[in-house]
Amino acid sequence: MRANSRVAYLYILPGFLVFALFVLVPLGHTAWLSLYDWDGITLGTWTGLDNYTEQLADPDVRTAFSHSMVFLFFFAALPIGLGLVLASVLSRFRLRGLGFFRTVIFLPQVVTAVVVGIAWRWMYADEGTVNQLLSAVGLDGLARAWLGDFTWALPALGLVGTWVMSGLCMVLFLAGISKIDASLYEAARVDGAGPVREFFAVTLPGLKQEMAVGLTLTTIAALRSFDLVYVTTGGGPGNATNVPGFEIYKLAFRQGAVGEACAVAVMLTVLIFTVVLLITRLLREKL
């Protein structure tokens, strides 16, 4: 056994080396830099955990993290819910052109985030598609420059996330449903279960693994989001759409506060790890 596992490690070694070089070492380097007061160019000075306490006390940073929580709802919870509904509906009925719908709904996943961001920036503009649609149905009163609105900018960006992530969840769940033993559905129908009952009794439990994968992917996307904010609002108006990823960018590249940026980056990494660990624990163990 012992010799076998050594051989196994040997197989892992090449992959591990690449992983270590491009993931672990930079991660360690970031953690190391977070302990210094460093402008990215001159000699840094050791400050211990000062960067962490300073950033945790900063209201802007705290707001950024709270915006992440809003994004969790729009990037993770909502797409998972939508994905479940879409997948169970699409798999229940033999639709003509199912492949077409699947492709269309999945498409946002394929498009680069920058393109997505710019397209939505135009759609959310005061003369953009969203307002045109609103006025077409007589809701002119609601029209506004969405990304410039202190209340609506964050949910507006969140909905872009929903739009992007829902397709992924749907495809994931469709694949999951096709793996569920058809006899389970038959048994449920024989027992007189309606479509709703069937969904909760058969489909949902059968999708636990896919749910874990979907939640992990969407949660990570929500928490580490940067590109969408970068190309649409730049964190504005005010700080209404600032997120930790963008805060890190501002600190490191605009303000030359590399140490502080690394501290926020480490905190964000820890948060992501914790949440993902929770998800896998909760959804995997009951299998």
Added chain:
Amino acid sequence: MTLTTRTIAGLALIAATVTACAPGAAPTEAPDAGKAVSSALPTEPVTLTLSHFEEGGQGKAIEQLAAKYQQLHPNITIKPTYTAFADYGKNIKLQMSSESAPDIAQAGQAQTMQGPLVQAGLLRPLDEYAKLYGWSERFKPGLLDQARFSKDGKTFGTGELYGIALGGNLVGIYYNRDKLAKLGITTPFKDLAAFQDALAKAKAAGETPIQLGNLEAWPGNHVLSDLIAQYEPLENGLNWVYGRKGATFDSPGVQQATKTLAEWAKSGYIDSSANGTSDSDGVGKFIKGKGVFMVSGSWNRSRIDENMDGKAGFTAMPPVKAGDPVRATGATTSPFSISAKTKYPDVAAGFIDFMTRPENAATLFQGGYLPVAERDAGQPKAGSAQEGLVETWQQVLADDGLALYLDWATPSMGDTLFPAVQQLIAGKTTPDELISTVQENWADERGNG
């Protein structure tokens, strides 16, 4: 599980070994510091690299001058390399500290680029070259002061000279000629009250008085700073931007300017979609006729002239009291600096001098630069926005009246001030709150510096 514990142990070991040294490098002295400067050029073949972020016509002008220089000095090649501004600012520190640093590099004023580079000893002071080539006679003192830094890279505006700029930029009022004619408004405005009357008139006629695309948050700050340039004595404003002791943002002039902007927004003088419209889209709207005025910078001039063809004009933000000198937010374009690592500082300085010599002013002007060194660099097209812009520029320069940019004050000033201006325009913050937020940042950064 054992793997993760081992990994953590390994990481801890790495961490323990590296904490011994700090990131970055201590500043080094230039290799030939103290060697006498000379305008004599070497006879052997020399190739110098020049990094810049000037786009379009302005970038082309640099290439033309490099080619012209090589014709005059066949053994010397100047190789300009363009990088888009968005990437340039992020890489300049790495580039200049690398072994293959460019000999000449464009470095933005203040703490954005120049400060950290001076602090790290990566730029060569140019005072001796300034004496050699007579740069202080060629440029107004205010134009050179922008590129001066204390040797420790902490205070700017005085100290050693680290760069020379090719042109200038300026914020003022673009206007739509057709709309002014229809509303019966004439320019230039004799005072700020006259401009405010025009705004009220435009509003009453159902027009958008001021077009503004402020999604990026910095464009709105230029409206505020152009107002501050009128209400606040120039000297006070400059002291604040330069970070001099005792300067404050909480002054009667700044208060008045901030209040005025808040009132403009409240009265509907500023496009209500400003915060949700990008700068570029805002300019597009102005071109299409949404907006009688637009308070913006010279960088948008060529697009406006190309698309409005004689239907747009440019005038200065008028002074509070009629007849007072013209003041405006503006500065030189990002100056060119010489790397402390270059083997040929004399050649680099010679080329920088060459670019700003009177005989090359026309090339720069044609490229779109506002002339810093030569008054009569060229004639703009009559009736264009460029005509008003060049005239305003000359008026401001004649009196050394450039107010510089507020976000130069500290490295994080932009990230503090810009969002606050968005909030001010939306009525989400008061002038007093904006001022105290901004001054707090200034005091904090100054305290640390």
